[in-house]
Amino acid sequence: MAKLPPNLAAATFADGVKAMQSAVGAEWVFTSDPDVALYRDAYSLFHDEPEERIASAAVAPKSVEEVQAVVRICNARGIPIYPISTGRNLGYGGAAPVYSGSVVLDLKRMNRILEVNEGNCSCLVEPGVSYFDMYKHLQATGSKLWLDVPDPGWGSMIGNALDSGGGYTAAPYRGHFEAQCGIEAVLGDGELLRTGMGAMPGSQTWQQYKMGIGPCLDGLFRQSSLGIVTKMGFWLFPQPEAYLSCSVDVQRFADIDPLIELVNELEYGNIFNGMPSVTSPVLTRGNPAMFAEIPAEAEMDRLVRETGLPAWRFSVSFYGPEKVIRAQWEHVQERFAHFDGVKFRENQTVKLPIPLEDMDKIAKNRFGIPSLDIFAVGSRSPSNPEPSHGHIWFSAIIPRSGKGMVEANRVMRQECARLNIPLFMFSPAVTCWTRSFVLFAAVPVSNDPEENKRLRASVLEVIQTCAKHGWGEYRTPPAFQDAVMNSYSFNDNILRRVNERIKDALDPNGIISVGRYGIWPKRLREGRGA
Amino acid sequence: MMRAILVFGAVLFAAVSAPGLAAGEPQAQPSAENGKLVFAKWCAPCHAPNPKLAGTLALQTKYQGKIPAALEQRSDLTPELIATFVRNGVAWMAPFRKTEVSDADLADIGAYLSKRPPSKKGKAR
Numbered sequence: 001m002a003k004l005p006p007n008l009a010a011a012t013f014a015d016g017v018k019a020m021q022s023a024v025g026a027e028w029v030f031t032s033d034p035d036v037a038l039y040r041d042a043y044s045l046f047h048d049e050p051e052e053r054i055a056s057a058a059v060a061p062k063s064v065e066e067v068q069a070v071v072r073i074c075n076a077r078g079i080p081i082y083p084i085s086t087g088r089n090l091g092y093g094g095a096a097p098v099y100s101g102s103v104v105l106d107l108k109r110m111n112r113i114l115e116v117n118e119g120n121c122s123c124l125v126e127p128g129v130s131y132f133d134m135y136k137h138l139q140a141t142g143s144k145l146w147l148d149v150p151d152p153g154w155g156s157m158i159g160n161a162l163d164s165g166g167g168y169t170a171a172p173y174r175g176h177f178e179a180q181c182g183i184e185a186v187l188g189d190g191e192l193l194r195t196g197m198g199a200m201p202g203s204q205t206w207q208q209y210k211m212g213i214g215p216c217l218d219g220l221f222r223q224s225s226l227g228i229v230t231k232m233g234f235w236l237f238p239q240p241e242a243y244l245s246c247s248v249d250v251q252r253f254a255d256i257d258p259l260i261e262l263v264n265e266l267e268y269g270n271i272f273n274g275m276p277s278v279t280s281p282v283l284t285r286g287n288p289a290m291f292a293e294i295p296a297e298a299e300m301d302r303l304v305r306e307t308g309l310p311a312w313r314f315s316v317s318f319y320g321p322e323k324v325i326r327a328q329w330e331h332v333q334e335r336f337a338h339f340d341g342v343k344f345r346e347n348q349t350v351k352l353p354i355p356l357e358d359m360d361k362i363a364k365n366r367f368g369i370p371s372l373d374i375f376a377v378g379s380r381s382p383s384n385p386e387p388s389h390g391h392i393w394f395s396a397i398i399p400r401s402g403k404g405m406v407e408a409n410r411v412m413r414q415e416c417a418r419l420n421i422p423l424f425m426f427s428p429a430v431t432c433w434t435r436s437f438v439l440f441a442a443v444p445v446s447n448d449p450e451e452n453k454r455l456r457a458s459v460l461e462v463i464q465t466c467a468k469h470g471w472g473e474y475r476t477p478p479a480f481q482d483a484v485m486n487s488y489s490f491n492d493n494i495l496r497r498v499n500e501r502i503k504d505a506l507d508p509n510g511i512i513s514v515g516r517y518g519i520w521p522k523r524l525r526e527g528r529g530a
Numbered sequence: 531m532m533r534a535i536l537v538f539g540a541v542l543f544a545a546v547s548a549p550g551l552a553a554g555e556p557q558a559q560p561s562a563e564n565g566k567l568v569f570a571k572w573c574a575p576c577h578a579p580n581p582k583l584a585g586t587l588a589l590q591t592k593y594q595g596k597i598p599a600a601l602e603q604r605s606d607l608t609p610e611l612i613a614t615f616v617r618n619g620v621a622w623m624a625p626f627r628k629t630e631v632s633d634a635d636l637a638d639i640g641a642y643l644s645k646r647p648p649s650k651k652g653k654a655r
Contacts, residue, residue, distance in 0.1 A: 028629075035628065038617065042624035060629045090624055108629035128629075132571070153575070372575040375584035378622040380591045387588070387621040 002036040003054045005080055005101035013056065016077045020059045020103075023069035028109070030058040039087070039104045041094035043390025045445050045452045045479045053096045053478060055082070058104040064184070064192065064230045070105060071228065071511075072190040080514045081105045083228045085127035085159030088152060091393045091442070091477065092163060098478040099514035099529050105228065107156075113137050114231065115207075121145055122181060122207035124233045127158040131370035145236040146368035148173035153370020158232045162222055164475055166432025168365040170273045170319050173237045174432050180234055182206040183218050185227035188507030193217070193227065207233035223475070225513035226506050237368065240319035243350040245274070245366075246329055249281070249310035251341040253300040256312055257402035262335060263314055264400060267434055271328050274317025274366070278405070278429045282309040289377065289425045293413035294406050310343070317366065322351070378424065378444075388444030391424065392479075394459065396439045396471045398428070405429050408439050408471060415465050416441065419458035438474065456480075463487055478515070482528050485518025500525065560609075560634075565642025568635045569602070572626065577601045585623065601643055609640025 004013055021029045030036060039055045046052040059081075061067045074081045082102040087095030097104055111128030116137070123145075125134065131153040138145055148167035150160055161176035173179045183195045196212040197203040210218065220226050250259055256278075263276055282303050283292040294300065304311045316332060318325035333344050350362060364371050380387045398408040409428040416423055425442035432438060443459065446452050460483050463473065467487035476484045488495045499519045503510070510521020515529045569577075576585035579600035590599035598604050613636055619625040631639070 030628065034617070038625050038627040040625075042619050058627075086630075087627060088624070094624065095627065106627065106629050108627070132575075372584065373582070375576060375622055376582060376587050379584040380588040380621065382591060385591065390622055390624075 001033055001054070002031065002056050003100045004056050005078075005103075008078060008101075012077050013079060016073055016079045016103075017057060019073040020070055023073060024059055024061045024066045028060040028062070030060075039095045039097075039106075041096035041478075043090050043094060043392060043445055043477075044096065045392060045456055045477065047389065047445070047447055047449070047452060049449050049452070052100075053093075053098060054100050055097050055104045056101045058106050060106040060109050062109045064110075064186065067105070067107070067110075067186050067228055067230055068190045068192065071186050071188065074103065074511050075188055075190065075509055078509055078511065079103055080511050081228075082513055082516075083107060083127075085156030085162075086130055086154060088130075088155045089159060089163055090152070091391055092475055093478045096478070097514075098481065098516045099524075102514060107228075107230075110230065116141070116143060116145065116236075117207060118143060118145065120208055121236045121238050122233055123236055124182070124207060124231060125157055126231060127156050127229060129157055130154050131157060131160075135368070135370050144239050146173075146239050147370070148176065148179065148237060149365055149368055149370045150176070151365065151374035152372055154372065157234060158229055161232065161234070162224070162229060164222060166430075166438075167368075168275050168363075169368055170237055171267070171275075171434050173235065174275060174434075176234075177222055178433075180218065180232050181208065181210050182231075182233035183221055183229055184231035185221055185229045187227050188509065188512050192230075207235070220502070220506075223517045225503060225516040225519050228512065237319075239352055240321075242322040242325060242352060243274070243317065243319055243348070243366070244322075244325045244329060245315065245317040245347045246332070247345045247347060248314040248316065248332070248336050248339075249343040249345070250312050250314075250336075250339045251304055252311055253297040253304075255339055256406060259312055259314055259336075259339070260400065260402045260405065263316075266316075266332060266335065271331055272316050272318050274319055276317070276431050277313075277315045278431075279313050279315070280311060281313050282307055282311055285309055289427065290423070291409065291426050291428050293417075294409045315347075322349070384424075388424075389447045390445045391442045392445060392459075392477045393475070394439075394441040394443060394462065395473050395475050396466050397474050398437050398439045398471050400431075400435060400437050405437060407469070408437075411465065411469060412439060412441065412462070415462050419461060421455065421458050421462070439471070481516065482518045560637040560641035562638065562641040564635070565638035565640070568631065568639050569642055572631055572635075573601065573639065576623070579603060588621065604643070605645060607643045607645075609637065609644050612636070612640045612643055 004010060017029060017031060036055050036057060039058050044052055059070055061070055080099055080102040082097035083105040084095050085107050095104060107127040109128055110126040112126045113129055114124040116123045131147060131149045134147055134157060148169045150165045150167050161180050165176045167174050182198045185193050187193055195217045196206060196210045198206040199212050221229050260278060266272055267276060300311060318328050336342050354362060354367060378387055378391060398404055405428055422444055423441055424444055428439045430438040430440055443455060456479055459480060463480060463483050472488055473484045485496050496518060503519050504522055510523060514521060520529055576583050580586055581590060586599045616626050616631060616636055
């Protein structure tokens with residue numbers, strides 16, 4: 001059942017809908033209950049509860065001018081709007097608004113690839129362009145460029161970058177917001193802003209230099225309620241000659257600190273450029289996706305002796321000319337040679353481009369090839385006969401050190417056990433970003449409101465526990481956005497307070513993405529939207 | 531993370547659907563030919579005949595081979611059933627919005643998968 005915007009006269013809303021129908025065409029304004037239900041978050045932790053975030057309507061403009069028209073219509077009437085790109089941010093809120101009663105601004109129809117610049121290795125796209133779309137385009141045009149893709153390929157390049165998604169290829173491309181270069185955004189009053197060099201009429205370098213002049217405004221649109229991004233540029237990865245993946249196994253608990261220090265030195269010194277990983281064969285022997293709690297040193301060393309499995313495994317990969325990456329791998333081996341009992345292994349060499357018949361031999365996301373393969377982890381299967389109704393992600397930034405990784409693993413594992421939080425993935429050292437680890441835990445959601453209520457309360461406790469240790473989440477579903485923003489509490493939450501000042505200045509009527517990431521317009525600030 | 535490797539690259543080259551078709555207006559005559567293209571774009575990444583794909587794996591587990599796990603090999607599908615799953619989702623499969631799969635496209639998928647002669651009217655809501 002669609003929910004009208006709170007505290008807005010029904011006649012004003014109806015008038016707004018009529019104006020939006022004129023602006024974009026009646027067939028692209030969705031108001032019936034079945035149509036609006038398609039904008040529910042399929043993985044909501046509030047499923048079928050009164051607090052579930054439900055839209056009032058959805059509108060799907062085709063152009064920047066139509067977006068501007070819709071924004072002006074809503075701004076004049078105080079109608080809250082919630083932009084989505086492809087609406088596939090599953091596990092972090094999906095297509096549903098943070099504030100019930102918002103009109104979802106569905107940008108899927110804005111799906112033009114405006115430019116691919118082969119010489120500069122960059123592109124400019126609209127929000128509806130998915131990773132599948134861009135891959136198909138690059139293949140069809142014979143491009144020499146690669147994408148960096150997150151796990152599900154149906155997501156929007158822009159939407160994923162704006163929520164700080166990450167991928168799997170070379171370092172400068174894995175952080176998707178970091179790989180952007182140039183944003184166009186519609187502001188709350190309908191004005192159009194271009195960042196960086198795009199602010200100069202006739203600029204020929206919008207996708208070549210991010211900064212432009214003065215304060216760099218790109219960050220205003222990350223996880224933001226300040227504007228609607230209608231274009232974004234990205235840097236793309238020129239296809240390398242070859243790929244090499246290898247691993248380094250070490251045998252003692254105590255090796256973890258020097259191992260990660262050396263991994264960091266080698267990555268920051270550009271000795272390898274592929275996505276590394278640090279895991280523990282002995283602690284993932286039951287299930288590679290479930291990193292067990294790291295035991296005390298003596299116990300872990302005993303487990304290593306008993307099972308014959310390594311204590312730690314550093315997986316390293318290289319992209320480049322084969323001669324060069326072989327020399328880099330040789331150097332990595334020399335640098336790790338002093339670890340007692342170290343074992344080196346070459347896992348895969350791939351010469352590029354990949355012949356079609358070899359596609360089933362490679363990890364597609366390491367080669368910028370989009371897929372939906374990841375969803376198999378939650379499918380009904382012999383090992384998972386009763387699948388869940390979805391999942392949410394817990395995604396904390398933790399220190400990139402052995403000590404930090406061990407501590408975060410233990411604290412999080414113990415908290416999840418204490419609170420009886422079910423997990424289907426626990427992965428303490430993901431490296432989408434080069435300077436920190438991300439601890440990802442995937443929590444299945446239920447269709448039982450009591451269980452979801454319990455899960456919400458439990459995750460809120462984990463957020464507090466992490467904050468006490470100085471670990472903050474980089475991304476979170478709407479159920480926890482206030483709590484996570486509150487945990488960034490230096491100087492009486494000045495981060496949130498400055499964001500609120502900017503919100504008031506740029507969107508004084510408070511219509512865009514109300515409540516997103518804990519930033520509420522003035523009229524709702526007291527109750528945080530309640 | 532999942533590292534299952536599957537082949538569906540070829541389907542990504544397929545052009546999909548008639549551009550600019552209104553979301554809420556099914557074509558008078560559903561096109562199985564277009565349905566095949568829409569299926570390739572929106573459904574095959576999980577439902578192609580590969581046992582490692584999410585949808586195919588789920589249906590294999592559910593039916594234990596009593597009926598084919600890959601949707602294109604089924605003979606019991608109706609446009610109504612397909613529309614129910616596309617617009618409501620199931621388990622981890624989230625519903626598809628009309629800006630992704632329009633009612634006309636949905637009717638076309640129905641025509642393609644149900645192997646029925648196309649009816650005069652789209653059955654999707």
